Amino acid sequence: MASFFRRPPNNSWSDHLLLKLANIAGALFVMGANGYTVISPLDVYYTGKETYFTPAPWAYFLWPVIHLLVLGTCTYQFSGRGKELIIDIIGWNLPLLDFLNAMYIYSWSNQEYKYSLVFMVFTCSVASKIYRLVKASTVRNICDELFLHLPFSLYHGWTTCLIFSTAFAAFGVNAEIEPARTWTKVFVFLSLFTLQTIASAYAYSTAEGDLPACLAVSWFIWAVFVHQTEAKSPFLLFCQLCWLMRSAIGLELKIRNRNS
Numbered sequence: 001m002a003s004f005f006r007r008p009p010n011n012s013w014s015d016h017l018l019l020k021l022a023n024i025a026g027a028l029f030v031m032g033a034n035g036y037t038v039i040s041p042l043d044v045y046y047t048g049k050e051t052y053f054t055p056a057p058w059a060y061f062l063w064p065v066i067h068l069l070v071l072g073t074c075t076y077q078f079s080g081r082g083k084e085l086i087i088d089i090i091g092w093n094l095p096l097l098d099f100l101n102a103m104y105i106y107s108w109s110n111q112e113y114k115y116s117l118v119f120m121v122f123t124c125s126v127a128s129k130i131y132r133l134v135k136a137s138t139v140r141n142i143c144d145e146l147f148l149h150l151p152f153s154l155y156h157g158w159t160t161c162l163i164f165s166t167a168f169a170a171f172g173v174n175a176e177i178e179p180a181r182t183w184t185k186v187f188v189f190l191s192l193f194t195l196q197t198i199a200s201a202y203a204y205s206t207a208e209g210d211l212p213a214c215l216a217v218s219w220f221i222w223a224v225f226v227h228q229t230e231a232k233s234p235f236l237l238f239c240q241l242c243w244l245m246r247s248a249i250g251l252e253l254k255i256r257n258r259n260s
Helices: 019-041 057-076 080-090 093-109 115-133 142-171 182-203 213-229 235-260
Strands: none
Touching: 019 093, 019 142, 019 182, 057 080, 057 182, 057 213, 080 093, 080 142, 080 182, 093 115, 093 142, 115 142, 142 235, 182 213
């Protein structure tokens, strides 16, 4: 493991120090902001707008996993290999991602769901750019896999799901006071179909597949299914169950093929 962090003679820890500090400060700030939303009296993940596409509140505990991995990314940037990928290739996209994520959290906490949707679209866009840059690089050691490919695969899959849930919060009906009418059912069905297609694309886009991103999408679909009840809409609950089973079967087949 120590060899992974060995710096070549021409690489000093102080090179690009401003960017390195911005990466660390951004990661710590976003982690703190997400932690505050969980433990604060506002309890925003439990008291937000209830829609027919709202996941169970525990689904958002995927955020701490992502943030801890990104902190590992910030540590890895001080190595020679980490500098090559994080500083020279990703560059200022990572602080920008942290800023947009923080603005999304702030808007969501204040129940400004339309602003949240705008910030989440931009967050997912930057995450997609970093995701493509990371996937274009070759995995040379376990640190590349653990601190680059894993966090940004989860980040990309999770923020893609949040676009859908935030869109329902911004424009969907309130499930606590309004029944699910035809257009609501259509959009829920199409959203589940789209997410299932995205999960399949993650799993089967390459020979190895992208299981972390696929797991993030499957985790979200599971959380949506668990949170919805038959009393709200039996049809939507049935649709969510079907797409959840389809996602689970596809994921299991991919894991079996990968291990065979």
